[in-house]
Amino acid sequence: MQNSKTIWITGASSGIGEACAYQFAKERFNLILTATRVDKLQEVQCTCVNLGARCVIIPYDLSDLENIDELTDNALAAFGKIDTLFLNAGISQRSKTLDTSFSVDEKIMNVNFFAPVKITKRILPSMIENGGGTIAVTSSISGKFGFPLRSAYASSKFAVYGFFETVHAEYYDNNIRVVMVCPGRIKTNISYNALEADGSKHAKMDEGQNSGMSAEKAAKKIVKAIIKQKPEVLVGGKELLMVYIKRFLPGLSRKMVRRVSST
Ligand SMILES: NC(=O)c1ccc[n+]([C@@H]2O[C@H](COP(=O)([O-])OP(=O)(O)OC[C@H]3O[C@@H](n4cnc5c(N)ncnc54)[C@H](O)[C@@H]3O)[C@@H](O)[C@H]2O)c1
Numbered sequence: 001m002q003n004s005k006t007i008w009i010t011g012a013s014s015g016i017g018e019a020c021a022y023q024f025a026k027e028r029f030n031l032i033l034t035a036t037r038v039d040k041l042q043e044v045q046c047t048c049v050n051l052g053a054r055c056v057i058i059p060y061d062l063s064d065l066e067n068i069d070e071l072t073d074n075a076l077a078a079f080g081k082i083d084t085l086f087l088n089a090g091i092s093q094r095s096k097t098l099d100t101s102f103s104v105d106e107k108i109m110n111v112n113f114f115a116p117v118k119i120t121k122r123i124l125p126s127m128i129e130n131g132g133g134t135i136a137v138t139s140s141i142s143g144k145f146g147f148p149l150r151s152a153y154a155s156s157k158f159a160v161y162g163f164f165e166t167v168h169a170e171y172y173d174n175n176i177r178v179v180m181v182c183p184g185r186i187k188t189n190i191s192y193n194a195l196e197a198d199g200s201k202h203a204k205m206d207e208g209q210n211s212g213m214s215a216e217k218a219a220k221k222i223v224k225a226i227i228k229q230k231p232e233v234l235v236g237g238k239e240l241l242m243v244y245i246k247r248f249l250p251g252l253s254r255k256m257v258r259r260v261s262s263t
Contacts, residue, residue, distance in 0.1 A: 003028040003029050003030070004030075005030070006030040007030070007032070007082070007084040008032040008033075008034065008123075010062065010086065010089035010116075012033035012034060013036070014188065014189050015188030016219060017033075017086070019219035020086065020219045020223055025048040025051040026053075029084070030079045031045075031054070031056070032055075032056050032057075032058060032075050032078045032079070033045060033048075033055065033056070033057045034057070034071070034075070036061050036062075038059045041057040042057065044057075056079070058078070065110055068122070069122055071119075072119050072122040082123055082126070082127065083127075084133060084135075085120070085134070085135045086136045086137075086138075087119065090111065090138060090156075090190075091107070091108055091111050091112065091153075091195060092150070092190050092191065092195070092202075093149060093150050093152050094149050094194045094206075095196050096197070099197040101198060104199050105152040108153055108156055109156050112156035112157065112159075120164075127174075128176065131175060132175025132177075134178075134229055135176065135178050136179040136222075136226045137178070138183065139157045139158075139160045139181065140182060140183055141183070141243055143157030143158050144182070145243075147257060148258075164180065168231075179226050179229060180233070181226075181235070182235070183235050185212030185213065185236050186209075187210060187213065187214055187215065188212075190209060191204060191205055213237055218235040242256070
């Protein structure tokens, strides 16, 4: 039977977002999927429909902040309401702070932080009017501690924690629940699509990424946490230990991070 709930997932054309789309399709959510690549989104849509879900795609480049209100209005119109918003689209970085052009810093902040902020400001009033909703946001363990070659990326992932923990505190009484998704290393295209100092693509599958948890396994855990409206879900392998080392032994954490190879 069709679930009457609707979810909008950004970054649904590959990796974590794609794998989560299939899990939500199996749960019979109505799906709205956004990412840059139309052809990939169409393939994901086709699989979701075959799994029994209703699915609409809205391709969009989230580095374009100007037209986000229109994008959001289109997403709201697709099924008449959005119960769950999963702000998952993201772009990573592979360049040292001083080498990175400011336009790369800006692009990463726009896609990973300002686009989610703008979308949320447009969606939240309708969620409140409908009696509540869930906002899930993909941060990262890089949103808990700095990491070599990730100055803008880590900043954007710290920033979403600050913004969305605040949204949770402010709108809890309106029945709004925020789920912070915090992956460690998941085997996706993230390193391939990461930006170098000049904005070109890293275009490599990094060793650490390659040995990460599969997107499918991560998605099962993430989707369960979103449906149960858990405050936070950490997914990955032994790298997640760093979160606890940072919390309880910050000096040791800094020493360990300094020694990490640059990928
Ligand atoms: N893979 C990991 O190890 C890992 C670890 C921590 C956090 N994350 C986060 O998980 C999220 C998903 O990444 P992934 O690992 O699945 O990588 P991925 O590269 O496979 O997927 C990224 C998705 O975001 C979309 N996207 C990127 N730039 C966009 C833009 N300008 N406009 C619209 N969509 C855009 C892509 O089209 C794609 O659908 C990201 O926010 C990433 O930062 C991933």
